[in-house]
Amino acid sequence: MSLIAGAAPAIDAAGPGTYSNPVSAGAIDTFPDPSVIRGKDGLWYAYGTQSKVPQSQGKDGQRILPILRSRDMINWQYAGQVFTPKTRPAWQGGSGLWAPDIRYVNGLYHLYYSVPGRQTVGLATSPTPTGPWADDGAVLPRPTGCPTSNIDQSLFTDTDGTRWLYWGSYDTVCVARMNADATRTVGEARQIAQGRRMEGGFVVKRGGYYYLFYSDGGCCDGAYSGYQVKVGRSASPTGPFVDDEGVDLRSPTSKGGIVVGANGNKWIGPGHNALQTDLAGQDWLVYHSVPADDRDPRSAGDGAIKATRRPMLIDRLDWIDGWPVVRAGAGPSDGPQPAPVTSPSAGSNFNGGSLKGMRADGAEPAGWALERATDAGGYANHTGGQAGAYLVTDADVPADVRAEADLRVASGAGAAGLTVAYRNQNNHIVAWLDRGRHALVTEVVGGHGGGDQVTPLPADFRFDTWHNVAVELRGGHMTVEVSEDRLRDPAAVQERDVPSTATHSGAVGVAARGNGVSADNLSAAPLYQPVTQRLPQAEPGKLLRAYSDEFNGMALPGTTPGSPWRWVRGPAAGATMTGGALSLPTQNAALAGGDKGVPVLLRDAPPGDFTVETKIQFAPDQVGQQAGILLYDNDDRYFKLVHSVLPLARADGTPLQVSEFNKVGERPATAPARPIVTGPMFGGPTADTMWLRMTEHTDTEDGKTEVRAATSRDGSHWVQTGVWTLPTRDAFKIGLVSMGGAGATARFDYLRVSGPGNVPFWALPPLW
Structure with missing residues (x-):
């Protein structure tokens, strides 16, 4: 059974073939x-x-x-x-x-x-x-x-x-x-x-x-x-x-x-x-x-x-x-x-030396000729009057289509067009770069209704240089985009509804009115099918109460016989249990660098894959202050998800509140291995009350531990951050920490540990 129910394929996997990264x-x-x-x-x-x-x-x-x-x-x-x-x-x-x-x-x-x-x-x-x-x-x-x-x-x-x-x-x-x-x-x-x-x-x-x-x-x-x-x-x-x-x-x-x-x-x-x-x-x-x-x-x-x-x-x-x-x-x-669609179902780049596969139509069909230029290679050029000429493919394409062409109008008041759903000169849709009207003009030709729709082009629009015109028809809706370089920075966008009688299969082609109209890189392909649903987010599974703590007791964790918690260099100064929460003041110490020595509160993690989550109230106000959860092996090897304060490098050290997801470990490429290398990744927005979550998975096949982080400001909507990995060695323990400079206090309302959810992130299949 698919774990991505409701997600539509992006493109037909049997059509364009496949690729694998890296493409370079x-x-x-x-x-x-x-x-x-x-x-x-x-x-x-x-x-x-x-x-x-x-x-x-x-x-x-x-x-x-x-x-x-x-x-x-x-x-x-x-x-x-x-x-x-x-x-x-x-x-x-x-x-x-x-x-x-x-x-x-x-x-x-x-x-x-x-x-x-x-x-x-x-x-x-x-x-x-x-x-x-x-x-x-x-x-x-x-x-x-x-x-x-x-x-x-x-x-x-x-x-x-x-x-x-x-x-x-x-x-x-x-x-x-x-x-x-x-x-x-x-x-x-x-x-x-x-x-x-x-x-x-x-x-x-x-x-x-x-x-x-x-x-x-x-x-x-x-x-x-x-x-x-x-x-x-x-x-x-x-x-x-x-x-x-x-x-x-x-x-x-x-x-x-x-x-x-x-x-x-x-x-x-x-x-x-x-x-x-x-x-x-x-x-x-x-x-x-x-x-x-x-x-x-x-x-x-x-x-x-x-x-x-x-x-x-x-x-x-x-x-x-x-x-x-x-x-x-x-x-x-x-x-x-599935690879990008780069071979059209119909069209021409006009580099073959002939117009094979194309036919001329309209009032002035004889005006088409092939020419060459340094930048474009071969292209089609038309000379003639304003009556209209078409150069269309012999092959038809489906009604739901994306067609595009590079067009230009060298001089005069002519127009260069891209036509789709072409049956004949009296039955088609065309998008014009109309120099005389200084506009993008679309026409539904053939008594279908709808008339012309005009979208002005920028005042400095250069009709004498190449512009790409792309038409997308999906059902009865048409979108036309004009750009210089196909990089989603359009000079004009026009959307309109098209009568059902005009949305049919047909040829695709280029059109001309007037002299000096050029066209190149004509293509048409079945329009892509958009994916409309995200993959399901990884959710925690069954709560593992034996590994969780609601912090409802009176005794400080790790200070009484039989406590599942234990301290490394602790207890932390000022740590208390009040109001159903564990309060940990930030310490003048850290886990890494020259300020090592911060107290860490630890407990064993369950066997197998798990998710650890905490709700934290924390309002740090000094650069370096941070508090949150750890998956901890030792001071030189851990994963950390914290609410922290870091300086902005180009703003005079302005403090920035961040969700900071780190891994710390050895760099194996160095000899001898150099520990205490820190990799930062930044999650979603912060708030004085936040929910922090880390999900651990042991990849036994590749011998690595994978950890994904997520943050939330309301406990229900989560920002899923990326995944850090380290080679699997000793089991990581679950920890809490508050450090980076005195003056703030982190209040942990609970720590909850859960088993794998119904759709853990590592089990998601590829989406084709």
Whole structure:
């Protein structure tokens, strides 16, 4: 029986075949901070951070913004680099170049990249996805007006034509308006988000909302990388953005809205994402992650630490109840998955030298001809009058379809169109880029009713450069999106209902009115079927009373004969039992570093898998204070879930209240093994009263202990955080701790331990 009842498949598994992560395997060993675009030649191109991780041939393999190319988004080939040591501009000062963001702007490819050594963002432009690249210098002013590390940038173009640049790392994300040609920021920088180790902003627009994806936690520390992708949304590109808990991303607390985090399989620290859409309309998250078989930073032999290997992954991105999540919440995939749809059911890239499989129709069918250009390769061009011409496929496609084409109108008052449900020139649907009306215009032709619907295009819309027009028909509803680069930053979106008499199977094609109308990359595929339900959350099973405590007694746990509790370095000073709760004042000590010595209250855990939960009242007000639950082996090896206070690095140490999920242990790659390595992961928003939960699972096959954390502010709705793992050794004990500086008191209302639930997180099957 399926444990994911009600979840629909995203795409037909028998159709496009399968893939397995990492998709960059075989092309390049590491590909951090990836971004992807579909070029005007119909191929996909990916761009990654310069990295010091050795290549498989044993070389150090410096690639300065490496480029990969693919026909299907899953099989990639190395296609060069943006700069070489000889061609890189002198103004960069030899800095490493990070986090490229690729866009198509006014007929040129714009590659924005971080220059951390100069604390700025650079820009290179090219007529093709692989160069030659022209240096356009630094994009940001100095100073920027934003309290952040000035890296991790991405561009977004709004429907009014305004372009925005988002950037920031450790611990603030800012936005500023760009000039018309998207080469420099202008005006004031605005802070739109802050959080511990927040970085990597990427904005898309969907359903009337602007979604700000970002990552937090540690990106690049091997098995201790706590990276996760999170998201907030807003009605404006400049915010305020809120997470799915309704918390403003500027609030001084950790955030919910988790899109993808580690799930205990082979992938650690998934993060720094971009987005891509396949030909069926399914969105895919593009991101990097650390493979478990190469999970630790490599030594250069001189004591220096090189960055962890981080290949490129892709996974299906579902939009459920208005929020994005990878694979309905299943997390990164590490086995065969249905591949993106990248081969159309009908269409043409016009590179074959003929119009085989296509037919001309309309008043001026003779006006179509094939031409070639450096960026697009082959494309179809039409010259003629305003009477109308169509170039459509011989093959029909289903009524529920996604069709798209790259279109442009070189001059005059002509129009370039994409047509679907095409029976003949008197029976079809068409979406026009109408230069004379400066608008996106849709028509339902053939007496079906509905008339024209007009959506104005931005005032500076360039009809003479390529724009992608995508039409999605589902039942009687049609959505049309116009964009430069298919990156969910539309210049126009139009939605309308279509009469049932017009929603039928038919050909797909391109259309022209007037001279100089060009079309390329025509495709149609059955429209994807969205997943509409998240995977069920892991719930605790039967309460194990022998391992639980409601703290209703009078005696301090661990101080009376026969108590199941015991203290390490305790009892804690000031600990009391009052009002049916255990009160533990924060101590001037810690578990790690030079301040070791905090008292820890422990008890045995049950055999097998279990969940431990506590309700805690805690209002810390000093950086370092923290309290919560442990799964404890010793001071150098434990899992910790606490409400803690950490400083914001780029805000003068402003205190940040966080749900902090840590693992502490040895780094096995070092010789001798180096203990006390800490990996932070951040959960949902905090409150003075919180519920904390950790679920432990022993993976006997792989010899590891997996722990997932969850937090709640009401005891019923939980934010599920990622999974930490450690090699299985001695059994972990359950503990409580309150530490990091005197002055606050944690009140634990109970500690409840339960057996496995009906759907434990480790038992969830892959969602296809």
